[in-house]
Amino acid sequence: MKKNLEIAFFGSSIVSAYWNGAATYYRGIVKALHKMGHNVTFYEPDIYERQKHRDIEDPDWCKVVVYPDDKVTLQGLLRQASEADVIIKASGVGAFDEFLEDAVVQLKKEDNLIIFWDVDAPATLDRIESDPSDPFNKLIPKYDFVLTYGGGQPVIDAYERNGAKRCIPIYNALDTDTHFPVDPDEKFNGSLAFLGNRLPDREARVEEFFIKPARKLSGERFILGGSGWGDKAMPFNIKYVGHVYTKDHNAFNCTPKAVLNISRDSMAKYGFSPATRVFEAAGAGACIITDYWKGIETFFEPGKEILVANDGDEVEKILSELSPEKAKEIGQAAYKKVLEKHTYEHRAELLESVISEKLQTEAELKS
Incomplete structure (x- = not known):
């Protein structure tokens, strides 16, 4: 060549x-x-x-x-x-x-x-x-x-x-030049954060995997980032931060106890389609909770390097039982995996x- x-x-x-x-x-x-x-x-x-x-x-x-x-x-x-x-x-x-x-x-x-x-x-x-x-x-x-x-x-x-x-x-994959662990930022502090634009084939899954657990865990703080959610009805404990520029992605991923990945319907249907943000979050050492999609184990080991939920009730259960220490352990395991195989x-x-x-x-x- x-x-x-x-x-x-x-x-x-x-x-x-x-x-x-x-x-x-x-x-x-x-x-x-x-x-x-x-x-x-x-x-x-x-x-x-x-x-x-x-x-x-x-x-x-x-x-x-x-x-x-x-x-x-x-x-x-x-x-x-x-x-x-x-x-x-x-x-x-x-x-x-x-x-x-x-x-x-x-x-x-x-x-x-x-x-x-x-x-x-x-x-x-x-x-x-x-x-x-x-x-x-x-x-x-x-x-x-x-x-x-x-x-x-x-x-x-x-x-x-x-x-x-x-x-x-x-x-x-992970761009190691731009996505890496940083110090927490108070404005992104919470139990669970989700970053994604409001799209028709994602919205129902956001309601199930993010908004529903937030309603049930009213004592916990949830962080929502991305464009288009401003007029969306949501519980009081969700803080909407709007479009999050790339320079703030690391803090967004590093600060909360866990970050959520939600697939679009079409991506979930075919499977084997990890979003860019999965690798970005792993590159920041975040503990990732993802909705289930076929092929997850091709990229991360469920339970050790990533947590998998089939519905909003499972997200709620995971968050209720997840200690900060365990979240950090899972985040570090994901960080090690992306550096080894997914840059x-x-x-x-x-x-x-x-x-x-x-x-x-x-x-x-x-x-």
Whole structure:
């Protein structure tokens, strides 16, 4: 493989996590690729006021191109990106997604790779399988790879059933540069904290796993972070802190006795889809309580490195019995596991090996 790959990446945003849960995932992967010597240009649209709510300035580990919400500019950037060795179209860019899905495929050459990177595979698969006329159905076989944010064998099987040449999960992970243990912050003090934007396919699970236990444990303090919850009816002992910027994630994870992970319905359905925040919380040494999803044990050992609840009653029971000492022990075990197996360096090594193998195979076929 070339020592220094040029990679063009069309995604939602790498500089802003505002209404953009994939931001830290992109940062971790791209930063790790940069450390390996590869050059990434990340193209993102100026939409949803994300540029007004940046978490970071343009980083030194990739070139960021923010483009206006118009197709003419985008067509020019596609011509620029066509010179890259690897061209990636992520799902959920938020502007001209259908156009980009097709346009990136048109950039295929003998000596480059075209990749679709699905950061919400369950939603994409549900969409295309419920609508055979969806234009993306015909495009899937034209990509060299489909990479996914999670999903395990069920997602691999579904994508390959729909024509993917090869589907490979590149799971979320820990960015050790940004997520690590810090001192507690009083404003996040409580028995249980949950961080997540208000989304239709998550809200019912938040009511069950977070709001219901809060009502029953009225003497305990609960912390809710994320956008969109301001008008949500909730008990008095839940403190809503709004959008939590990335710089405050460590304190949010380190301060309460435990932090809660709640899967979106679609992610829980397919399993094998740990949210980015699971690894971020583990990287801060947090004691994590998660709703059940298939494949948890692939990443953490239940009972030792993570606590698993099937419903709100089980969350309540866990919190009632969980001592601060036990919570700390579980958090430390999770911290050790992510450092050993689940950093973005681990994920980028997998990605590099996949790209290397494919480029080598194509070069051999040409010779």
